[in-house]
Amino acid sequence: MKILVVEDDRDAAAYVQKALREEGHVVDQAFDGLDGYALAREGNYDVLIVDRMLPKLDGLSLVRSLREQEVHTPVLFLSALGQVDDRVKGLRAGGDDYLTKPYAFSELLARIEVLARRRSSGAAREETVYQVGDLELDRLSRRVTRAGQTLDLQPREFRLLEYMMRHAGQVVTRTMLLENVWDYHFDPQTNVIDVHVSRLRGKIDKGFDRPLLQTVRGAGYVIRDGAR
Amino acid sequence: MTALGKLVRTTAFRLTLAYALVFAVISAGVLGYVAWNGRHLVEQGMRETVDAEVNGLVDQFRVGNIRRLVASVEQRTRRPGSSLYLVTTFVGEALAGNVARLPTSVLTSAGDYPDTPYERLDDPNDVTHYAYVRVILLPGGFRLVVGRDLAELNSLGQAVKRAFLLALVILTVFGLVGGFIVARRVLARIDSMTESANAIMAGALTRRLPLAGSNDELDRLAGSLNAMLDRIGELLSGLKEVSDNIAHDLKTPLTRLRSGAEEALRTAKDPQEYRQALERTIEESDKLISVFNALLMIARAEGGRAAENMAQFDAAEIARSVVELYEPLAEEAGVSLFVEAPGTLQAHGNRELAGQALANLVDNALKYAKAADDGKAEPIAEVQVSARANGDGTTEVSVCDHGPGIPEADRERVLERFVRLEGSRTRPGFGLGLSLANAVMRLHGGSLKLEDNHPGLRATLCFPPPLVGATT
Numbered sequence: 001m002k003i004l005v006v007e008d009d010r011d012a013a014a015y016v017q018k019a020l021r022e023e024g025h026v027v028d029q030a031f032d033g034l035d036g037y038a039l040a041r042e043g044n045y046d047v048l049i050v051d052r053m054l055p056k057l058d059g060l061s062l063v064r065s066l067r068e069q070e071v072h073t074p075v076l077f078l079s080a081l082g083q084v085d086d087r088v089k090g091l092r093a094g095g096d097d098y099l100t101k102p103y104a105f106s107e108l109l110a111r112i113e114v115l116a117r118r119r120s121s122g123a124a125r126e127e128t129v130y131q132v133g134d135l136e137l138d139r140l141s142r143r144v145t146r147a148g149q150t151l152d153l154q155p156r157e158f159r160l161l162e163y164m165m166r167h168a169g170q171v172v173t174r175t176m177l178l179e180n181v182w183d184y185h186f187d188p189q190t191n192v193i194d195v196h197v198s199r200l201r202g203k204i205d206k207g208f209d210r211p212l213l214q215t216v217r218g219a220g221y222v223i224r225d226g227a228r
Numbered sequence: 229m230t231a232l233g234k235l236v237r238t239t240a241f242r243l244t245l246a247y248a249l250v251f252a253v254i255s256a257g258v259l260g261y262v263a264w265n266g267r268h269l270v271e272q273g274m275r276e277t278v279d280a281e282v283n284g285l286v287d288q289f290r291v292g293n294i295r296r297l298v299a300s301v302e303q304r305t306r307r308p309g310s311s312l313y314l315v316t317t318f319v320g321e322a323l324a325g326n327v328a329r330l331p332t333s334v335l336t337s338a339g340d341y342p343d344t345p346y347e348r349l350d351d352p353n354d355v356t357h358y359a360y361v362r363v364i365l366l367p368g369g370f371r372l373v374v375g376r377d378l379a380e381l382n383s384l385g386q387a388v389k390r391a392f393l394l395a396l397v398i399l400t401v402f403g404l405v406g407g408f409i410v411a412r413r414v415l416a417r418i419d420s421m422t423e424s425a426n427a428i429m430a431g432a433l434t435r436r437l438p439l440a441g442s443n444d445e446l447d448r449l450a451g452s453l454n455a456m457l458d459r460i461g462e463l464l465s466g467l468k469e470v471s472d473n474i475a476h477d478l479k480t481p482l483t484r485l486r487s488g489a490e491e492a493l494r495t496a497k498d499p500q501e502y503r504q505a506l507e508r509t510i511e512e513s514d515k516l517i518s519v520f521n522a523l524l525m526i527a528r529a530e531g532g533r534a535a536e537n538m539a540q541f542d543a544a545e546i547a548r549s550v551v552e553l554y555e556p557l558a559e560e561a562g563v564s565l566f567v568e569a570p571g572t573l574q575a576h577g578n579r580e581l582a583g584q585a586l587a588n589l590v591d592n593a594l595k596y597a598k599a600a601d602d603g604k605a606e607p608i609a610e611v612q613v614s615a616r617a618n619g620d621g622t623t624e625v626s627v628c629d630h631g632p633g634i635p636e637a638d639r640e641r642v643l644e645r646f647v648r649l650e651g652s653r654t655r656p657g658f659g660l661g662l663s664l665a666n667a668v669m670r671l672h673g674g675s676l677k678l679e680d681n682h683p684g685l686r687a688t689l690c691f692p693p694p695l696v697g698a699t700t
Contacts, residue, residue: 102517104510156552182553186584187518190591195556218507 001025001046001116006036006062007078008054016049019105033057040066045073046116049108052079052090060093067094074115078103087185106219110171117170130165133212133225135204137165146204156181157200164213164223173220197221240414244407248399255395263388267381271360274376278362281311281374289366297372298324311376312346312359318369326350330361330373338365343378358382417446425453433461466530469644477646478519485512522660529581529667538672541579543623543691544569547615550586554594562609563597565590569615575623576694577672582625585668585676586613588661589627589687596631596685621693622674630684639678665689 003025007013010031017027028043030036033054040048040062048066052059063075077090080101087098096118097111130137134147142158144151153161159181164172174193178184197213205211213223236242281304289297294315301313301324314325320335328347341363345356361375417440424437436457437450492505547569558565575582593611608630615625634642643666646659666676669689677688 100521102513104514178553182549184549184553184583184587185580186587187521188553188587188591190557192553192557195560196553199556218510 001112002028002044003047003049003112004028004030004036004039004043004045005049006030006033006040006054006059007049007051008032009051016105016108020109023109031055033059033062037062037065040073041069041071047112048073048075049112050075050077050095052077052081052086060089063094074112074118076108076112076115078108104173104218106171106216107173107175110173110176110220113170114167114172114176117167130162130168132165132168132223133210135165135212135223137161144204146208151203153200153203156196157203160196160200161204161223164221167223169222169224171216171219171222176220234415238411238415241407241411244403244410248403248407251403252396252399255399256392259388259392259395263385266384266388270381270384274360274381277311278360278374278376281313282362282364282372285313285372285374286364286366289370289372294323294366294368294370297366297370301325311374312348312361314371314373316371316373318371320371323370325373327373327375328354334361334363335371335373338363341375344375346375414446421446421450428457433464463531466527478516481512481516481519485509485516488512519660522664525584526660526664526667529664529671538577539579540574540576540694541582543573543575543582543625544571544615546579546583546586547613547625550583550590551613553587554590558594558611561594561598563594564610565594565613566610567613569613569625573615573617573623574694575691577674577691581668581671582689582691585665585689586625586627588665589689592661593627593629593631593685593687597629598631623691624688625691626686626688628681628684628686630681633680633683633685634678636680642678643676662687 003020005013005016005020005027007016007029008031013029013031017029020027028039028045030039034056036048036050036054037057048063050059050062054062057065059077059079063077066073066075074096075094076097076099077095078099078101079086079090090098096115099108099111128138128140130139135144136146137144137158139162144153144158144161160177163177163180175185175187177193177197178186178188197215201211201213205213210225212225213221216222285297285300288300292299298315301315304310305313305324305326310326312325312327314327314330315323316335317323320332326349328349330346331344334341334344339362341361344359344361346359346361347354348357358378359375360378361373364372364374366372417438421437424435428435436454439447439450439454441447488505489509492502492509496502496505547567551565551567551569555565590611590613597611598609610630612628613625614628615623617623642659642662644663646663662676662678665687669676669691673692674690677686677690679686679688
């Protein structure tokens with residue numbers, strides 16, 4: 001993946017660049033809003049990581065200008081401002097996701113991979129049937145089967161599985177699940193999401209020798225065919 | 229001089245002065261009109277009297293010639309308050325009447341003479357009087373003069389003039405005195421308000437502007453300013469509290485973080501141990517970050533900053549989704565979690581924040597639902613979340629448990645940041661959940677009510693009625 005990081009704090013930028021490169025991504029850097037804007041318009045990036053507060057041109061204006069120029073590269077905002085209204089402002093300006101500093105690198109990585117995948121597969125990803133290994137989810141009939149056996153899922157468990165299967169092979173974090181399945185953006189004090197996931201796991205993996213729903217330590221969960 | 233100068237510059241005094249002037253002009257106008265009208269009437273009456281007299285006397289003359297006229301005039305002059313009469317020959321020699329002298333020019337031709345000087349026979353001092361006279365030429369060169377003295381008319385004018393002067397004096401005196409008193413009162417109150425404001429600025433932050441208790445404009449202004457000062461004071465003390473809390477309560481986890489890292493450096497022998505120490509460090513710092521986020525959110529909510537993101541939301545949906553979110557956790561903890569939130573309940577606010585407030589309450593309730601209250605029987609492990617609309621347009625979402633509850637004396641205190649009651653210190657948490665819920669409800673213009681659930685706690689989020697014309 002080709003990623004542009006627009007961040008004026010050079011240490012933070014260097015850290016993100018190094019970590020992303022270790023994950024096998026190509027990373028460019030810009031240290032102010034104007035450079036970031038120029039690079040984002042010229043280079044063909046898969047994802048832009050944009051800090052909200054930037055010298056010369058702030059992050060919101062940068063993204064707004066890009067969108068006006070019909071540049072639709074997915075944007076992840078990074079910001080120390082994490083309140084509800086700030087996130088809403090970021091998304092309104094044309095951002096696709098919002099991450100509050102300080103953040104875990106695994107969270108950043110999971111989110112940009114989801115963003116980039118959404119772009120590359122586009123609408124094609126909105127298939128009616130998701131399939132991972134012998135697990136199948138039919139979005140129209142709302143039926144889930146594993147190895148031909150119908151599984152009985154609660155509506156919310158269905159949405160949880162649907163989200164994870166749409167991003168099959170990608171790590172999804174707890175906050176991503178809370179945001180996308182429950183539409184809440186706060187950080188629950190206890191392990192509420194873990195309990196939901198382990199319930200779901202009980203239904204889809206119990207009695208099968210190949211577990212599909214796996215925990216990624218320190219990051220979140222991933223659903224994939226264990227063979228990989 | 230400066231005091232007087234200040235007085236003159238007050239609005240009240242200037243207004244009084246202006247009103248006094250306006251009233252003076254109006255009363256002058258009214259009096260002038262009355263005087264003019266009165267004079268007109270008196271003059272008309274005079275003319276009519278003279279007409280009647282002349283007609284009568286001319287008739288006498290026709291009937292009995294000059295002798296009869298003279299006799300008649302002499303008779304009429306003897307009446308009290310009589311008119312003026314004079315009968316002369318063609319050379320001006322007086323034959324009868326009560327007029328001693330008239331200007332000769334008047335006697336030469338017939339007609340009306342409105343303001344004619346004359347002397348009276350019955351006035352010994354030869355004083356010149358003024359009269360309205362009519363001169364008639366009679367056959368044989370005789371002249372008949374009939375008139376009315378103008379003293380009556382002039383005294384009317386004098387009376388009006390005196391009345392006007394008196395009114396002017398009274399208006400001026402009362403206006404000035406009244407204005408002075410009103411301005412003095414207003415000034416005194418404004419001075420005391422200014423003085424209080426200066427004292428507050430100088431640091432007496434708890435002082436408030438004085439109220440006269442009359443509920444007039446100045447009182448209402450002072451009341452509003454006091455409310456504003458209260459609000460500022462609350463915000464300030466909230467801010468101070470936050471910094472105190474941060475200093476006090478965040479140093480503990482920071483110390484733990486630091487000593488953990490230090491200990492790892494000192495004692496760890498292999499990469500595995502370093503790794504574990506680093507993971508613990510990240511865990512600890514994540515906790516610190518979430519405390520920071522909660523604190524910031526409380527401060528933000530108390531500052532009323534998120535108000536711009538208010539919209540209509542469904543309180544019943546929030547109750548259902550939060551219960552749904554916590555249901556597996558409750559089951560794992562062995563607590564039954566029920567929800568009673570039928571249909572849709574429109575409320576005005578921020579769904580995100582309201583959801584977080586409710587999540588905090590549910591989280592708390594689950595934590596304490598199974599906690600026995602000092603040696604008593606195990607409580608019913610049950611948490612009930614219910615949402616309902618009240619008749620007055622308010623919407624309530626309450627969370628009830630049968631745990632130990634909160635003693636009445638502590639209910640105010642637990643809403644403060646970092647306050648944790650005895651017996652809860654062993655449980656996870658930072659004592660911010662209720663503070664956050666409270667701050668969120670205050671931001672919504674509602675409240676967080678904590679009540680006894682006999683036994684247990686009933687925590688209720690009360691949302692105010694949606695604003696009329698609020699955007700959906």
